[in-house]
Amino acid sequence: MRREELSDLAVFLAVAEVRSFTRAAATLGTSQSAISQIVRRLEAAMGLKLLTRNTRNVAPTEAGEQLIATLRPAFDDIDARLSALSALRERPAGTVRITSSRHAAETILWPSVGSLLKNYPEVTVEISVDSYLTDIIADRFDAGVRLGEQVARDMIAVRIGPELRMAVVGAPSYFENHGRPRTPHDLTRHPCINIRMATKGGLYTWEFGQGGRDLNVRVEGPLILNDVPMILNASVEGIGLACVMEDQADDLLKTGKLLRVLEDWCPPFSGYHLYYPDRRQLPPAFKLLVDALRYRG
Numbered sequence: 350m351r352r353e354e355l356s357d358l359a360v361f362l363a364v365a366e367v368r369s370f371t372r373a374a375a376t377l378g379t380s381q382s383a384i385s386q387i388v389r390r391l392e393a394a395m396g397l398k399l400l401t402r403n404t405r406n407v408a409p410t411e412a413g414e415q416l417i418a419t420l421r422p423a424f425d426d427i428d429a430r431l432s433a434l435s436a437l438r439e440r441p442a443g444t445v446r447i448t449s450s451r452h453a454a455e456t457i458l459w460p461s462v463g464s465l466l467k468n469y470p471e472v473t474v475e476i477s478v479d480s481y482l483t484d485i486i487a488d489r490f491d492a493g494v495r496l497g498e499q500v501a502r503d504m505i506a507v508r509i510g511p512e513l514r515m516a517v518v519g520a521p522s523y524f525e526n527h528g529r530p531r532t533p534h535d536l537t538r539h540p541c542i543n544i545r546m547a548t549k550g551g552l553y554t555w556e557f558g559q560g561g562r563d564l565n566v567r568v569e570g571p572l573i574l575n576d577v578p579m580i581l582n583a584s585v586e587g588i589g590l591a592c593v594m595e596d597q598a599d600d601l602l603k604t605g606k607l608l609r610v611l612e613d614w615c616p617p618f619s620g621y622h623l624y625y626p627d628r629r630q631l632p633p634a635f636k637l638l639v640d641a642l643r644y645r646g
Contacts, residue, residue: 357391360384361399361413362420368407441633442471448483449476449494452577452594453621457510458494461641472634480546480575486626491635497619504624509642512617514595515556518607520587529610530590533557533566540589541568545575555592557614564614568592581607620644 364373364384374381392399399413409417449458454476462474477483477490485493496513500506517530530536536555544553552573557564570589574580577597584591585606591598595615601607623642631639 354394357387357394358416358420359424360387361391362417362424364388364407365400365409365413365417370402370407441469441637443632443634444473444475445492445632445635445638446475446477446490447492447494447623448485448488448490449478450480451478452597453494453510454478456596457621457642462638465638465641469634469637472637474638485624492623492625492639494621494623497622500622500624503626505627506622506624507639507642508620508644509623510621510644511646513620514617515592515615516595516598516602516609517555517590517592517611517615518581518584518598518602518609519590520585520606521608522587523584523590524608524610526587533564533611533614536566536568536590539568539570541570542580542583542589542591543568543570543573544577544580544592545573553592557611558616559614 360373360377363377364370367373367376370381370384370388374384377384388400395412397412398410399416401408401410447458458476462476466472466474482495482499483490483493485491494509497506497508517536519527527539530539533555541555545551546553552567554565554567557566568590572583572588574583577593580591580593581598581601583589585601590610598607598609602609623639625635
């Protein structure tokens with residue numbers, strides 16, 4: 350069936366149901382003469398008279414009644430399916446794929462995602478935990494989570510967490526044997542636990558700042574790891590000093606298993622951001638997740 354034939358049938362049904370060319374024209378937003386022409390064209394194509402007309406009334410013929418009985422369920426079904434599609438467009442549903450570092454996934458993503466999934470069972474969230482700066486477009490992720498300074502400028506970035514700080518920590522037994530560093534420069538005389546960076550493969554350069562002055566220190570020591578829990582365990586055992594996110598050492602600091610030094614040399618820096626390509630039409634499930642993660646502190 351050609352598109353114009355379907356349109357003609359819809360016009361006929363409108364006239365037959367209101368039994369008036371004038372009222373049908375007003376409903377369809379066209380002229381009475383255009384409606385009459387369409388009905389005549391449809392009758393000519395079918396070779397049947399579908400409507401009887403007089404100056405006061407329009408009524409379907411027997412053939413018209415049969416056509417109405419055929420069209421009404423079909424158009425009702427079309428309307429229902431279109432409404433369902435519209436609801437699907439507005440209802441949060443589907444899968445959202447995110448790449449994130451472990452720290453961000455545990456501290457930022459999971460608290461929000463866990464609550465969201467309980468309220469929206471038709472939404473699925475896939476979180477891929479890795480330490481690499483993943484190309485979210487090439488790897489078909491909807492978004493990524495990284496520190497603000499790591500987000501490319503051509504991405505939309507939404508702040509999802511507070512500012513962060515680093516903490517230099519060591520065991521009480523370590524400080525009894527080696528003393529405490531007073532400035533970052535002193536770290537060159539202390540055994541430190543290095544961390545291998547997954548993003549570049551190099552060792553992390555410890556970063557400090559005070560009074561607007563930035564200072565980077567390359568430390569040395571007997572151990573190199575790429576896992577923060579292992580770094581903290583080694584530090585608790587007195588192997589050396591460690592430099593980790595402040596909150597990662599928080600429990601050990603509270604229990605006294607680790608002590609902190611150089612705190613006034615560790616200024617806050619930009620926290621985690623959700624980043625994604627510019628899109629004019631964001632899927633409802635993704636918009637929902639962005640709003641749930643948006644930092645409001």
